[in-house]
Structures are given as structure tokens and as C-alpha cells.
Amino acid sequence: MSSSEMRSVDRNFGDLLRAEAQGTRRSGLIVGAVVLIVLLSMLDTGLLDAQRLGEGLPAMWQLAGEMVPPDFSRVGDYVRPLIDTVAMSIAGTALAVAFSLPLAFLAANNTTPNRAIYHAARGLLNVLRSVPELIMGIVFVAAVGFGTLPGVLALGLHSVGMVGKFFAEAIEHVDPKPIEAARAAGATGLQVIHRAILPQVMPQMSDVTVYRWEYNFRASTVMGMVGAGGIGFELMSSLRIMNYQEVFAILLCILACVTLVDALGAVLRGRLK
Amino acid sequence: MLQLEGVSVTYPNGVRALSRTDLGFAASQFVVLLGPSGAGKSTLLRCLNGLVPPSEGRVCADDLGDIHGPRALRTHRRRTAMVFQHHQLIGRLSALGNTLTGRLGYHPSWRTLFPLPRADRLLALECLDRVGLAERALTRCDNLSGGQQQRVGIARALAQQPALILADEPVASLDPATARHVLGLLHEICKADGIPAIVSLHQVNYAREFADRIVGVADGGIVFDGPTAELGEEHLAQIYGSPAAMARGARPASEGRAKVSAGPPSEVALSETPMSKTA
Numbered sequence: 286m287s288s289s290e291m292r293s294v295d296r297n298f299g300d301l302l303r304a305e306a307q308g309t310r311r312s313g314l315i316v317g318a319v320v321l322i323v324l325l326s327m328l329d330t331g332l333l334d335a336q337r338l339g340e341g342l343p344a345m346w347q348l349a350g351e352m353v354p355p356d357f358s359r360v361g362d363y364v365r366p367l368i369d370t371v372a373m374s375i376a377g378t379a380l381a382v383a384f385s386l387p388l389a390f391l392a393a394n395n396t397t398p399n400r401a402i403y404h405a406a407r408g409l410l411n412v413l414r415s416v417p418e419l420i421m422g423i424v425f426v427a428a429v430g431f432g433t434l435p436g437v438l439a440l441g442l443h444s445v446g447m448v449g450k451f452f453a454e455a456i457e458h459v460d461p462k463p464i465e466a467a468r469a470a471g472a473t474g475l476q477v478i479h480r481a482i483l484p485q486v487m488p489q490m491s492d493v494t495v496y497r498w499e500y501n502f503r504a505s506t507v508m509g510m511v512g513a514g515g516i517g518f519e520l521m522s523s524l525r526i527m528n529y530q531e532v533f534a535i536l537l538c539i540l541a542c543v544t545l546v547d548a549l550g551a552v553l554r555g556r557l558k
Numbered sequence: 559m560l561q562l563e564g565v566s567v568t569y570p571n572g573v574r575a576l577s578r579t580d581l582g583f584a585a586s587q588f589v590v591l592l593g594p595s596g597a598g599k600s601t602l603l604r605c606l607n608g609l610v611p612p613s614e615g616r617v618c619a620d621d622l623g624d625i626h627g628p629r630a631l632r633t634h635r636r637r638t639a640m641v642f643q644h645h646q647l648i649g650r651l652s653a654l655g656n657t658l659t660g661r662l663g664y665h666p667s668w669r670t671l672f673p674l675p676r677a678d679r680l681l682a683l684e685c686l687d688r689v690g691l692a693e694r695a696l697t698r699c700d701n702l703s704g705g706q707q708q709r710v711g712i713a714r715a716l717a718q719q720p721a722l723i724l725a726d727e728p729v730a731s732l733d734p735a736t737a738r739h740v741l742g743l744l745h746e747i748c749k750a751d752g753i754p755a756i757v758s759l760h761q762v763n764y765a766r767e768f769a770d771r772i773v774g775v776a777d778g779g780i781v782f783d784g785p786t787a788e789l790g791e792e793h794l795a796q797i798y799g800s801p802a803a804m805a806r807g808a809r810p811a812s813e814g815r816a817k818v819s820a821g822p823p824s825e826v827a828l829s830e831t832p833m834s835k836t837a
Binding site for chain 2: 460462463465466467468469470471472473474475476479480481484485487488
């Protein structure tokens with residue numbers, strides 16, 4: 286009796302050990318596959334081309350050398366473009382929120398009027414998200430001319446893709462109980478949205494908006510490169526005449542502003558919690 | 559006042575929650591729908607304000623006829639307030655903000671995009687005062703206790719100035735002492751204002767204490783309908799299935815039941831009834 290018990294215990298341990306070994310083999314396979322994919326990607330992009338990298342290194346070093354010391358002699362000329370850039374990011378984010386809000390209710394499972402509209406709204410959000418803002422910038426520069434306006438339109442429209450999606454997800458995760466209560470009190474569809482759903486999703490929506498503003502500020506610094514106004518335009522001009530000391534000065538100004546905007550954004554989002 | 563005519567409800571997933579039911583409610587009564595969880599009480603209540611549309615039959619209000627279509631539904635829901643088991647409040651909003659939800663049915667959609675009129679705010683504050691929460695009017699609801707939250711739920715219902723109150727297990731999520739207090743408050747307000755109420759409960763003792771009329775619900779059907787005094791052992795057995803299950807559901811009401819059955823008043827003796835019957 287006791288020996289049969291021993292055997293059964295032995296057999297159980299054996300099973301456990303085999304299962305454990307199988308688990309180890311599986312994770313080994315997964316790690317191996319990931320490493321292989323990473324290596325193939327590096328090979329494809331030339332990151333493993335030691336000779337070419339070796340030749341490039343001195344050039345990079347030289348470029349870096351030409352950047353210092355930063356030349357702040359024209360710093361007064363950066364103030365206005367930097368203000369433009371901040372304005373672009375704020376106006377663009379506002380535009381994004383204005384379009385995202387109605388789209389999100391159409392693209393959320395629980396508030397969409399019907400499946401066709403749901404898929405149309407989701408599709409539109411995907412399209413807007415997948416066209417890069419730089420491409421949109423080029424298109425809008427062609428449409429409305431140089432300046433900050435095409436930048437705002439490009440940032441705003443591209444942002445709708447992400448902001449609208451996140452808004453829709455927030456709406457889908459809303460607590461349905463207060464909605465039922467509002468309906469039971471005779472509220473109309475619009476009243477349910479405004480008085481039962483919006484109060485619940487306000488924190489998430491504000492969080493996404495502030496986060497997107499931070500992102501849009503960083504994105505708007507390059508909008509100038511396609512002629513869509515802001516500090517990026519100055520950056521491009523200095524790059525064209527290969528004045529790398531000025532380029533470095535502008536980059537430092539941008540870095541300071543990005544740090545400031547991100548810090549402000551973090552404070553704002555902390556307040557919303 | 560309100561009539562169910564041959565109403566049945568089958569949910570999209572095939573569950574038949576309510577089988578063909580005819581039921582009428584008269585004005586100024588405090589009616590308790592009594593039955594175990596899953597008996598169909600919630601479905602029955604939600605038919606009464608159209609939150610659950612009947613699969614067959616119709617729900618008729620005195621002056622509106624069949625409550626069907628957005629217009630009739632809105633009119634009916636505005637004057638038919640509902641109190642929910644889980645309060646159904648918005649935690650981030652103040653007690654006052656939640657109470658004002660009861661006023662939405664009185665305004666067109668565009669009007670409620672702006673702050674509600676002062677008269678509505680005053681009314682909402684009065685309603686909060688009636689449930690003893692005027693002091694907490696500006697407190698966020700997620701900072702209130704369970705009992706306080708349900709009192710805000712009652713205030714929201716009162717803010718509708720309702721002609722009828724529906725309450726779906728209003729005290730099931732509360733501890734016994736708080737439950738007794740909150741249900742007492744609801745009963746007192748309904749009696750004082752002459753508002754009829756239809757309240758679903760699973761506790762026999764509360765039903766006996768507060769109801770004018772009891773409707774027993776079991777397995778999606780009505781198994782008892784009559785004045786509270788007529789509810790006897792055999793009806794409870796029907797509502798709760800087996801007498802043992804009934805004894806479990808009805809334990810706190812042992813005194814009331816002892817009078818009806820005129821048997822030994824101890825709980826042990828009562829729960830042994832089936833054995834003595836078979837013996």
C-alpha cells in the first residue's frame with residue numbers, strides 16, 4: 286500500500302518536472318524567435334554594416350563639433366516662431382477635440398446609432414491616424430498656402446485619429462447603470478450623453494487631450510519643415526545654409542519648450558486624477 | 559392606473575424571464591413584489607417603465623394607453639420614478655448633480671446643455687432635505703456611504719415629482735439596520751405624499767411590515783396576489799419553492815409567521831415543518 290503511494294507520488298513529480306521542462310523549452314523558443322527577428326531587422330536596415338558605420342562615425346563627430354558652441358545671436362528671432370508653435374499645438378488640439386467628440390460617440394459600441402455608422406466612424410479614425418501629419422502638412426500647405434494655418438489643420442486632423450479612438454474607448458467603458466437611471470427618468474438620447482456619459486468620461490477625455498497637446502507641441506516643431514510655420518521653419522532655414530551652431534541653438538530652445546510643456550501637461554493631468 | 563396585459567418577456571439570449579402575466583396596479587398602494595433572486599421581479603418592474611420592452615402583450619397607463627414609442631415613453635417615465643438596487647448614481651457628481659438627473663425629463667434636450675433653472679435646483683435641494691442629506695448636497699456621491707447613496711437615489715426619484723415610484727431591490731445592497739431605515743424612509747415619504755409605490759424585495763419580513771399588497775413572483779410568474787394579511791405559509795412555500803428555502807428567506811419574520819401558522823414559534827420547529835407533515 287505504502288509502496289503504491291510512493292509510486293503515485295513519483296509519477297506525479299515526474300509529470301510536474303516534465304511540464305516544467307516543457308515550459309522552459311517553450312520560453313526558450315520564444316526568446317530565440319524574438320532574437321532572430323531583431324537580428325534580421327538590423328541586417329535589413331544596415332545596422333550590422335560595421336564598415337559603413339565606421340566611416341560615418343568621424344563625419345558625425347565632425348558635425349557635432351561644428352554644432353558647438355551654440356550660436357544664440359539670433360535668439361530674439363526664435364521667440365515669435367516658438368509662440369506660433371505653442372499656438373499651433375493648442376489650436377490643433379482644440380480642433381482635434383471638437384471633431385473627436387461627436388465622432389467618438391458614433392465610433393463607440395454602446396452609443397453608435399447603428400453598425401454601418403460605427404464601422405464608417407472607426408474607418409475614418411483609422412485613415413486619419415495612418416496618414417502622417419507631415420504628409421497632411423504638405424497637402425494643406427498646397428491647399429491654403431504657407432504659414433501656421435496648414436500646420437494647425439494638419440495637426441488637428443491627424444490627432445482626431447488617435448483622440449477620437451481613445452474617447453470612443455472611454456465611452457465604451459462607461460458604467461451603464463447611471464445611463465439606465467437617466468433613461469428611467471425620461472432623459473432623451475442627447476441628455477443621456479451629456480448628463481450621464483460625459484460626466485463619467487470627463488477625466489479620461491481631459492487626460493487624453495492634455496497628453497495629445499504635449500505630443501502635438503513636439504510634432505508641431507517639425508511642421509515648419511514643410512512650410513507650415515513655427516520654429517521648424519527657422520530650423521530648416523539654418524539647416525539649409527548649414528549653420529549648425531544656429532541649428533544647435535534652436536534645438537536647445539525647442540528642448541527647453543518641450544520640457545516646459547511636458548511638465549505643465551504632467552501637472553494638469555495630475556490635477557485631473 | 560397601470561396595467562400589464564398578457565405581458566411576457568424573453569431576452570435575446572433565449573431566457574424567458576416573465577411568462578404571460580396580467581396584473582393591475584391601483585393608486586396609492588404600497589405594493590411589494592416578493593420573490594427570490596432571479597424570479598423575474600426586476601424584469602417585471604422594468605416592463606412598467608419600458609426599460610425592458612415586453613416580447614408579447616402590452617403595458618397600459620390610464621391616460622396614455624399602450625406605453626410605446628418615444629413620446630409616450632418619455633411622458634410615462636417622467637412621472638414614474640425608479641429607485642435601483644445599486645443606486646445607479648454617478649460617483650464623480652455631487653448629490654445635488656445626481657438628484658437633478660430626475661429633472662431631465664421636464665426639459666428639452668437643448669435646454670439641459672445649460673445649467674438647469676434655479677427652481678429645479680431648489681426642488682432638488684428640498685428632495686435631498688427630505689432624505690436628510692441637504693448638508694451633503696455638494697459632496698461627491700462616491701464619498702457617501704451606501705445608505706446615503708441610496709437616499710440620494712430616493713431624492714433623485716422624488717425630484718421627478720412622480721405619480722408612481724418603482725423600486726428594484728432598493729435595500730438589497732445595504733446592511734440590515736441601514737436597509738430597515740432606508741426602506742422605512744421610502745415608505746414614509748410615499749405614504750405622506752400619497753405616491754403609490756411598487757417595490758421588489760426578497761425579504762419576507764420587510765414585505766410584511768411595509769406592504770399594503772403583496773405580489774409573489776416565482777419562476778417568471780405570479781404565484782400570489784393579495785393583501786399582506788392574506789399571505790400565508792403555503793404561499794411562501796410557493797414563492798420560495800421549498801418550505802426550507804422559505805424558512806431561510808423568511809427567518810427574521812418568525813413572529814409574524816408563528817401567528818399565521820399557529821404552530822410552535824421557534825425557528826427550529828418551523829424549519830422542520832416538512833418532516834412533521836410527512837410523518
